[in-house]
Amino acid sequence: MAETRKASRYVVPFAVAGVAAATIGLVPALAASGDPDLPEITAQQLIEKIAASDTQTLSGTFKVTTDLGLPSVAGLADSFMDGAASGAAGGGTPSTDPTEMLTKLISGSHTLRVAADGPDRQKLTILDGSDEYSLIHNGDDVWAYDSKSNEVFHEKGASSEGPAGEKADKELPGTPKELADEVLKAAGDTTSITVGGTATVAGRDAYQLVIKPKQSGSTVDSVKIAVDAKTGTPLKFTLASVEGGKPVIDAGFTKVDFGKPAASTFDFKAPKGAKVTEGLNEDGEPEHRKAPKDVEKDLEKEFGGLDGLFGGAMPGASSDGQGMNVIGEGWTTIATYDTGAKAPKTDEAPKEVQGFLDSLGDEVNGKFGSGTVFKTKIVNALMTDDGKVYVGAVTKQALVDAANAAK
Structure with a gap:
């Protein structure tokens, strides 16, 4: 003690x-x-x-x-x-x-x-x-x-x-x-x-x-x-x-x-x-959640596994095997990764979700091509149309500069 x-x-x-x-x-x-x-x-x-x-x-x-x-x-x-x-x-x-x-x-x-x-x-x-x-x-x-x-x-x-x-x-x-x-x-x-x-x-x-x-x-x-x-x-x-x-x-x-x-x-x-819900069952698994092996079976059945769920690529890893990278330092650190898939179109989302996403996003262009910056007062994220993601507690311009520099 x-x-x-x-x-x-x-x-x-x-x-x-x-x-x-x-x-x-x-x-x-x-x-x-x-x-x-x-x-x-x-x-x-x-x-x-x-x-x-x-x-x-x-x-x-x-x-x-x-x-x-x-x-x-x-x-x-x-x-x-x-x-x-x-x-x-x-x-x-x-x-x-x-x-x-x-x-x-x-x-x-x-x-x-x-x-x-x-x-x-x-x-x-x-x-x-x-x-x-x-x-x-x-x-x-x-x-x-x-x-x-x-x-x-x-x-x-x-x-x-x-x-x-x-x-x-x-x-x-x-x-x-x-x-x-x-x-x-x-x-x-x-x-x-x-x-x-x-x-x-x-x-x-x-x-x-x-x-x-x-x-x-x-x-x-x-x-x-x-x-x-x-x-x-x-x-x-x-x-x-x-x-x-x-x-x-x-x-x-x-x-x-x-x-x-x-x-x-x-x-x-x-x-x-x-x-009353008990947190763990007799197998030591969370009682109110499915065991990992059961979740994996469900994903395989519905989407063809994790790769199928994410269109052939897990978040944080590109189709060519590249993982997440970190660029910059200190307060301007930016995490970047390639999803390996083209960015989803917001106009394909349900109407109520589409309006919310549109209010969050600003379309941007640069040497990298085009994309959307999803913004809050602290954390911003740029997703390019070819599926690359840049995210950090940095300004919109800092994300665009990072994407341009990667070209």
Whole structure:
């Protein structure tokens, strides 16, 4: 248990630093004057403070707002949800499946309640009017409950003990200073990190860690992380696009308490009359999904196998055997691959889908020929008419330039 706790104390800060380490250069800067008035601190010292955080317990209310700049997908979403519900009734994915429910957070505004008591007990509740969806981890058990459908999902064997925890502990730097040094060592000259003043988040004093690309062509304007001045715990995360307007992601606590939550917070008993779906069957396969061998048989029957399903080529691999390539570096990295098939025509899609795709796409031309750029405020993708794909958190022009350079 001691080893597990040692690893878990770094979970949040290591996730933050790990993302940064892949693409950033550290620029020490002193915190500007602001409200609240806190002691000056450098960016490196703030990273060390995050890494030194030993937050094991907390509870509070968390708000997440996401704006990818996409057109309204309400009609499409309703259709997909209806299809998912009917699929669950026929033995498909249940409405309580965590991976399905948490995808709701990628659009709109959502209020969540969170609680944690060490690595073995956590609870997340998504509030939707009078309806609630709860995901509870308590020891070896994971429970998910959807009050709207009165359905329960249960899975055993979710303990954080074991080789995974031991591996993570071995891979992590031993001290906060070592973690900061690793960030510096892995970083290049693509980004500046500064302390951009102070803020008050959920009634607590915080420093603002600001990450900004130095490279042109990125769709990312900045990433801001509000860090609790006392505990070093990240309290808020904001991702802004070069397009301006509302943040792409604005997620943070509106209320937080670092005291130990009551043990009863993590107790769960299926309500009377609720439908309960067990996560694994007697063969160790997901109960609500088909086993891989059964999926393969279905694909062979309906499409002639995976190659038939994708028109002779798997995504990420071209017909001549070439796989995915990565070009560029830092914030302007672009992944490219050849599907080996001509791009599908949007006018061949159903009417409601066609309108959605048209609103996402811009026709472009260049030395590479012609194609369509499918865009959001952060991630854009160019698909050429001859089936080549370029995707990254870069501008439309950066994708066109990459396609032209490949010719």
